[in-house]
Amino acid sequence: MSQLKKLKKATSLSDLANILGYKPKSVSFIIYKIPEDKKYIEFEIVKKNGKTRKIKAPVDQLKYLQRRLADLLNSCFDEISSKAQKKSLSHGFRKNHSIFTNANNHKNRRYVFNVDLQDFFPSINFGRVRGFLIKNNNFCLNENVATVIAQIACHNNELPQGSPCSPIISNLVGHLLDVRMVNLAKKGKCTYSRYADDLTFSTNRKEFPSLLALKDDDSNWVASKKLKQEIEKVGFSINPEKTSMQYKNSRQLATGLIVNAKVNVKKEYYKNARSMCHNLFNTGEFYIDNENKAELSTVHQLEGILSFIYQIKRHHESSKEGNRKYNPTAFTNLYRKFLLYKHFYSLNKPLILCEGKTDVIYLKCALKQLSSKYGDFVEIIDGKINYKISFFNFSKNLRDIFSISTGTSGLDFLMESYTKYNPIFKAPRKALPVVIIVDHDDGLKEIKKKLKIKNSEPIKQFYHYISNMYVLIVPKDSTGAIEDLFDKDILSTSIDGKTFNRRKKIDANKEYGKIVFAEKVISANQKDIDFNRFSEVFDGLKAIINDCEDKIV
Secondary structure, eight states: OOHHHHHHHOOSHHHHHHHHTOOHHHHHIIIIISOGGGSEEEEEEEOTTSOEEEEEEEOHHHHHHHHHHHHHHHHHHHHHHHHHOOOOSBOTTOTTOOHHHHHGGGTTOSEEEEEEBTTTTTTSOHHHHHHHHHHOTTTOOOHHHHHHHHHHHOBTTBOOTTOTTHHHHHHHHHHHHHHHHHHHHHHTTOEEEEETTEEEEEEOSSSOOTTTEEEOTTSOEEEOHHHHHHHHHTTOOBOGGGOEEEETTSOOEETTEEOSSSOBOOHHHHHHHHHHHHHHHHHSOOOSOSSOOSSOOOHHHHHHHHHHHHHHHHHHHGGGOSSTTTSOOHHHHHHHHHHHIIIIISOSSOEEEESSHHHHHHHHHHHHHTTTTOTTTEEEETTEEEESSEEOOOOHHHHHHHTOOSSHHHHHHHHHHHHHHGGGOOSOOOSOOEEEEEOSSGGGHHHHHHTTOOTTSOOOSEEEEETTEEEEEOOOOTTOSGGGGSOHHHHTOOBTTBEEOOSSSOOTTTEEOHHHIIIIIIITTGGGSOOGGGHHHHHHHHHHHHHHHHHOO
16 A cells, blocks of 8 residues: 555544554654744754845654654655656655756746745645645545644744755645646746746747736836736745846856756856865865855865766766766866865775775674774774774765776776876875775786786785875685685585675576675674684785885875
8 A cells, every 4th residue: 555545544643653653652742742942943044145044953853753754745745746747847855856957947948037935934834734635636634634744844833944844745735836837837838847935937939928027117027916926826925036037148047057058057156166176186175155264164065066066067968078987078077086185185094995895895894803903993892893994985976977887997997097186186185095905816907007017926915006095906815806715614605505606697596696695694694704814905904004104294
């Protein structure tokens, strides 16, 4: 039974609590026993225009309940939307929707008209939430259940900004607005979409329809009387200070993105990000707001800015890049520099890069068991494990930006990239190494070329590559893979009658692969496994750290 059907069948607080995974008395306590003035922590944040926005952050007990409610209502909304099979009108607070998908509706248009709603969340009150859930054809909830949901969601008779369930409820209630707006837009032969409180209408007509907007006595574009009426009929109102018309021969914006020919970020936003990167690479410091230098900005903040720009630009740049791996655009190039600076140059711990995530599992398990011997790398206090080295995460975003996969080929390209970009980094740093751990097998060929190792030469414990980057090669035994550091009886462990095969292609009926081996054999039985042969790897890591301290001054 779907979540929506369960919700429609519910008739009481107890039924709703069960759907949310709560005990009825817990829900009752949160709603009725916690004093209203104790349910939220209120504070203000400064907006870009200098004005403030009041945020109400729910206390933990209420926040967790609201998250469960948000998940439930999102599931219902997805079910309703999938049945409708219509083009999305709202793009805020939804999976696979964003300011990009919203703005993309309005690119390359003669006119783009933007309307902002006044006090969007606060204007959705208790009665509107309850009434919607009772009367809406998709819900038709029992009155008692609708009342409880409104009690969980609302505070002081409004949807609070800061509640996890306010976004989805605003989308549900806001759909009534969307229906009216899209019908009005069709009459004026315009395209309509909404992102939260931001409404956008666009058209290629020679004249923008007066049904939606017209010029006032001062030649300023304002919303038409009809548009205002339709918005007010569903309980919202227009913020006149944020109404704007943009023409094709000037910069056009929709939800803060340029939409003239293609969806893009503002040039000044990109230039500012580039300037921040320049300062970071050269001094290790930067400010997001150069006019207000009261507090240094963080690398995490800059990464958020660069990630945002990348998510917008990649939609129209990927198709023209050709070989994205070796011919990145200017921005992709900048983002790559930043990631190499963050992950490889500016370290707080020695960094380990492995060919795959199973290698990381082996090494972490080995360190747990050998913690008394390698206290420089790991400590266990009251059962809690603290690694004093970090393990590189080949995140999806990073693999996309570098156009690489995991494995030796990905490591090989990161080595090339670091060789290319490392010389531009001038900021102070600690003498900490980046250590690439690779198997002594066929995949080593390309890395051996970079290290200029001749085939006739014996393999050393480790090699210095450039700057603080090193390569540590797993001791060769049998296949030369890291799995050979385990005893043969461990490698021959049978699971459900299947045997371990470390190759990429396996017979699923008879064999299991590396992931299963790492999780169900090594991690699950680590207390009973002999990890002593991993000492060769960790001794090599010790030697690299000492060598790096001598080389990096």
